[in-house]
Amino acid sequence: MTGRVFIAAVLAALLAPALADEIPRAQRRSGYDAMSPQTRAMQDNESENPATLWVLDGEASWRKPEGEANKSCADCHGDASSMKGVAARYPRFDAARGKPVDIEQQINICRVERQKATPFAYESHELLAMTAFVARQSRGMPILPDKAAGAAKTVAEGQRLFTQRRGQLDLSCAQCHDDNWGRSLGGASIPQGQPNGYPLYRLEWQSVGSMRRRLRNCLSGMRAELWPVDAPEYVALEMYLMARAEGLRMESPAVRP
Amino acid sequence: MARAALIVALVAGVACAAHADELNVFVVENDGIPASLTGASGDATRGRAIVVDRQTGLCLLCHAGPFPESRFQGNLAPDLAGAGARWSEAQLRLRMVDARRLNPDTIMPAYYRVDGLSNVARAYIGKPILNAAQIEDVVAFLATLKDTKAR
Numbered sequence: 085m086t087g088r089v090f091i092a093a094v095l096a097a098l099l100a101p102a103l104a105d106e107i108p109r110a111q112r113r114s115g116y117d118a119m120s121p122q123t124r125a126m127q128d129n130e131s132e133n134p135a136t137l138w139v140l141d142g143e144a145s146w147r148k149p150e151g152e153a154n155k156s157c158a159d160c161h162g163d164a165s166s167m168k169g170v171a172a173r174y175p176r177f178d179a180a181r182g183k184p185v186d187i188e189q190q191i192n193i194c195r196v197e198r199q200k201a202t203p204f205a206y207e208s209h210e211l212l213a214m215t216a217f218v219a220r221q222s223r224g225m226p227i228l229p230d231k232a233a234g235a236a237k238t239v240a241e242g243q244r245l246f247t248q249r250r251g252q253l254d255l256s257c258a259q260c261h262d263d264n265w266g267r268s269l270g271g272a273s274i275p276q277g278q279p280n281g282y283p284l285y286r287l288e289w290q291s292v293g294s295m296r297r298r299l300r301n302c303l304s305g306m307r308a309e310l311w312p313v314d315a316p317e318y319v320a321l322e323m324y325l326m327a328r329a330e331g332l333r334m335e336s337p338a339v340r341p
Numbered sequence: 342m343a344r345a346a347l348i349v350a351l352v353a354g355v356a357c358a359a360h361a362d363e364l365n366v367f368v369v370e371n372d373g374i375p376a377s378l379t380g381a382s383g384d385a386t387r388g389r390a391i392v393v394d395r396q397t398g399l400c401l402l403c404h405a406g407p408f409p410e411s412r413f414q415g416n417l418a419p420d421l422a423g424a425g426a427r428w429s430e431a432q433l434r435l436r437m438v439d440a441r442r443l444n445p446d447t448i449m450p451a452y453y454r455v456d457g458l459s460n461v462a463r464a465y466i467g468k469p470i471l472n473a474a475q476i477e478d479v480v481a482f483l484a485t486l487k488d489t490k491a492r
Contacts (some may be wrong), residue, residue: 086349175434250460252470253399253450264448265415270395270402308460 105119107262112332115275115340118266123287127339135216135285135337138209138292142217145210151201157214160198164221164277172227172334175323177234184230184238184319187215188294206313207217212292216283219336227280229327242324245317251308257321260302272341279303279325292337295322319328364455365473373431374438377475378453388482390457391475392421398471398479403448407486416450423489433483437476452476 116124126132146157146164161167175186185193191214192203204211229239246257260269261277268274282295289297296318303310311317365378377383391398393408400406405414406421424433435442440449452470471479 248459250458252458252461252465252468254458255448255450259448268414268416270415304462307462307465309462 105262106328107265109331112278112329113265113276114278114280114332114335116281116335116338118273118275119339119341123339123341127281127335131340133285133337135283135292135339138213138216138283138285139220139337141209141213142215142220145214146217151195151199153198153200155199157194160194164217167221169222169225169228171222171336172225173230175237175238175319175326176230177232179232179234183316184235184323186295186319186322187218188296189319191215191218198204207294207297212283212294215294216292216337219334221282222327222334223336225334226331227326227329229330230323235323238320238323239327240324242320242322242327245321246324249307251303252307255306257302277325278329278332279322280329280332281335281340283336284338285339286340288341295325363467364453364469364470367453369435369442370431372435373429374434374445375431377477378434378438379477381475381477383477383479383481385478385482385485387475388480391471391479392482397475398428399450406486421483421486425486426483426489428483430480430484433480434476437471437479437483445485452479 102277116127119127120239124136130136143164149156149159169185174190175184178185188204188211191211195201195203204214226320229235246261249256257277260274263272265276279295282298283292285292296313299318299321300310301314361436367374367378368376392400392406393411395401400421401408401411401414403415403418404421405416408414428436436449439454440447441451450470453473453476455467455469
């Protein structure tokens with residue numbers, strides 16, 4: 085290394101933001117691992133998993149013609165097996181739109197453009213049910229993050245958001261989920277914050293909820309300003325979380341305490 | 342890192358922080374704030390109540406301590422038992438006001454600071470986590486924790 089290159093390298097190292105260390109691949113754990121045997125059984129056994137009700141509603145609307153086009157999802161996509169692996173790859177970069185799109189947005193794009201129907205509202209029963217039904221088809225499959233050229237920028241933006249301190253408590257996502265996972269925050273065990281179970285049934289919510297809802301909960305806990313529900317920040321965080329979770333098995337719809 | 346921050350604080354000698362109107366002016370000396378933020382001493386009983394309250398103090402999210410009535414305590418931070426033996430009131434006061442001056446990477450929130458934060462929820466903008474009187478109550482309580490036996 086020449087002197088100048090060395091100095092440049094030292095400077096770069098000094099100027100690089102002090103990012104928390106990411107979790108090594110071999111230590112990646114689903115939130116499932118820290119759950120009680122009862123909660124695990126609830127997730128594993130479809131007849132006990134409360135999210136099954138949402139999946140069944142999603143299945144019914146998959147076959148129901150909707151909108152001015154009077155078409156069902158099944159009219160374009162065939163049966164549910166066509167959705168195998170889809171949720172494990174989302175969010176993905178949509179080259180035509182020039183931006184990343186998550187599963188919920190994709191469902192609404194199909195509703196508006198193909199079915200000529202009104203989009204489902206975020207966190208509505210209809211959208212959660214359809215998302216749960218689609219994600220259910222990827223259960224057990226490994227997460228395959230989008231590696232398309234356009235995706236990298238959003239992943240980097242998500243990582244920036246993940247490691248930035250925010251809110252009155254001045255915490256970053258990484259300080260809890262990279263640096264302190266496995267420890268106890270009050271009574272709650274801090275998970276790694278893996279996205280592999282969404283949408284999922286949370287006992288505390290008494291309902292199925294989306295990844296957005298989870299992110300908004302954590303942001304509120306940090307006393308941080310919430311982005312509007314349709315903000316690109318959620319998709320960026322989701323996309324980073326999926327890249328960070330590469331290879332982890334999908335569990336949707338999972339159960340969490 | 343902690344040492345570097347300490348040296349900066351020492352070199353600066355006296356650091357004043359009071360950007361928002363609500364914050365009282367305070368003076369950092371060495372690694373402590375010797376004078377009460379309010380000019381009066383705090384009330385340890387009220388301080389204890391703040392420490393165990395999950396919405397006000399939030400302390401037990403991260404810390405454990407001698408609080409038998411509190412079932413859920415955290416383990417992200419040192420046990421508070423013995424804090425009053427390890428630190429003087431001045432040192433405890435600075436640790437409450439702004440622990441980041443001692444360790445910029447700490448996860449302990451600055452309880453009496455309103456600047457240098459980003460994306461604060463609207464309801465909390467310009468407000469410290471605890472006000473000056475609450476800080477003094479907590480400091481008075483922590484100073485009573487002389488017994489170092491963890492739970």
